[in-house]
Amino acid sequence: MDSSQLKKIAEEHGTPVYVYSEELLIKNYRTFYSAFSKRYSKVKILYAYKANASLALCAILKKEGAGADVVSGGELLTAQKIGLAGRDIIYTNNSKTKEEIAQALDADAVINADSVPDLLKIQKTAEEKKKTAKISFRINPGVNPKTNAKIATGLKESKFGIHIEGDAAYTAYKTANGLDNIKITGVQTHIGSQIKEAAPFTEACEKIMEFALRLKKDLNLKLEYIDLGGGLGIPYQEEKIIKPDDLASAIVPVVEKWNKQLNYEPALWLEPGRYLVANTGMLLTTVQTVKETPYKKFINTDAGFNTLIRPAMYDAYHRIENIGREKEEKTEKYDIAGNICESGDLFAKDRLMPKTMPGDILALMDAGAYGYSMASRYNARLLPAEVLIRSNGKYELIREREKLEDQYKYQKIPKDLL
Ligand SMILES: Cc1ncc(COP(=O)(O)O)c(C=O)c1O
Structure with missing residues (x-):
């Protein structure tokens, strides 16, 4: 993990932001495909789009030879858009x-x-x-x-x-x-x-x-x-x-x-699905405040279960790194909280972390699968941006962050209420 590059991405594109590695995605695909193809002559990998249907990731996997397992008209259109x-x-x-x-x-x-x-x-x-x-x-x-x-x-x-x-x-x-x-x-x-x-x-x-x-x-x-x-x-x-x-x-x-x-x-x-994309992605989020109550220390972040629902929905564990402080000793125990108005919106409980300050960037690791694809606009929050670190080491925005105004695009107020 290149901390300075991740910080630069967070600065340039804001947080929360999903960041993926093209190199790892290709490596995972090849590992999976060759495990089967060296043992059996007729093998076809149909990547499960539900894990992450971002066009750029699907396009990388198509280039590697993957087909698509789709579960909705939307995912089917995604497969068609990348030319499958x-x-x-x-x-x-x-x-x-x-x-x-x-x-x-x-x-x-x-x-x-x-x-x-x-x-x-x-x-x-x-x-x-x-x-x-x-x-x-x-x-x-x-x-x-x-x-x-x-x-x-x-x-x-x-x-x-x-x-x-x-x-x-x-x-x-x-x-x-x-x-x-x-x-x-x-x-x-x-x-x-x-x-x-x-x-x-x-x-x-x-x-x-x-x-x-x-x-x-x-x-x-x-x-x-x-x-x-x-x-x-x-x-x-x-x-x-x-x-x-x-x-x-x-x-x-x-x-x-x-x-x-x-x-x-x-x-x-x-x-x-998961095997191919999970470890290729991380979610970057910025610490807004660190709060101490008589019972707990909370790190409050600018992401929530609308951005990554796995901890709230499945009690899932994600490793969490404090970017730039990865090497510091983990001395403090925190609950790492999201910004959604529900007490279940916690990314981790009693997690040992280096001493964390407002403005620090946290990386929720292994968030490439069932992360963005399960994100929602709950609490009228925006769907995050996505960035791809290319195999050549450079990064590119592959999905813009939504804008607050976007949420009104398909809504109408009946005339008599105006
Ligand atoms: C029909 C079908 N195929 C493939 C998958 C992908 O599963 P996984 O991401 O665990 O590989 C799923 C996930 O639920 C599924 O429902």
Whole structure:
């Protein structure tokens, strides 16, 4: 971390500001991709835009060869804006609107159906548009990913996908198989996020591959791809977490084992989000005041949970550095507070930090994933700016900070109230 450059960015573009490293992003992508591609010949990485859909980051990943896993019309448009072809986009959502389905059909993206009613809606829209929808189904394999309950999606009670248990998923494929305007292309699952071990992934993979075999035997279906979703975690707190290499060496043998019975080799699709972007980004915020009460010492910052919601929403831990004082001894215990009018708006509790003064710049580390993409305008605050440190060491603004006036752009006061 180059403290003087970060301070310069904060001075020039103000805070709060997200700062990303192009070099790290490329490194993460290559690490992830090569872990799989050296073990399996047909691998496709579809970056999960929900982690961070900033155009510049998506463009860097596209240049590296990544496709897109998108979950809304907005993310789909982002993928189109950076020039991704439909074959490199999968659109997943449990509650698609007709307009979003039409948009995905026009883009020629793969549409990942969440249920039979969803399939029928896709079919109807495709029929009206005289198009053929390329579809897969999102399968719920009933696997516990052993992660935060809010980001566990493969549990039996989850709202996502069709259960593999019983005949639900099988019946869905059987229904789709006979339909006009529908082309079955693959099978997809995503069991959760911030997963630390390989076992939940291999368990899900076994179930999906067994299911693919059933589709082959009973319906004579040959799938183009098996999409195992995203979910690989990162060590926010230096905890032990498997690496892409561990993940690939656990999953690929399972795929290969079942391929022998399948008698064909589907492509392996993966949808990493967090792993690719989390550690490439930090959030810079300026200390406004340092306050002491009889019980606590507070550092008050100019960011809030509207800027980075992970600590408030998931009790997530982010390392926090005081820029320029990183090397000083951590001698004081602080609660690090945001500027949102809610007592839950804390980035850290009882955190040991160097003695901190107003005007200091703090960096909330590993904020590249689910940071900006989950930011909001709560308390009529502005969405922050984003800056990219390029591989050549220079930095560029990739998103301007909103202006206060922007919030009135789409609002109207009824005439009689004026
Ligand atoms: C369908 C789907 N794919 C991929 C991801 C990316 O997950 P992660 O960021 O944990 O890799 C998510 C995240 O929730 C998801 O819902």
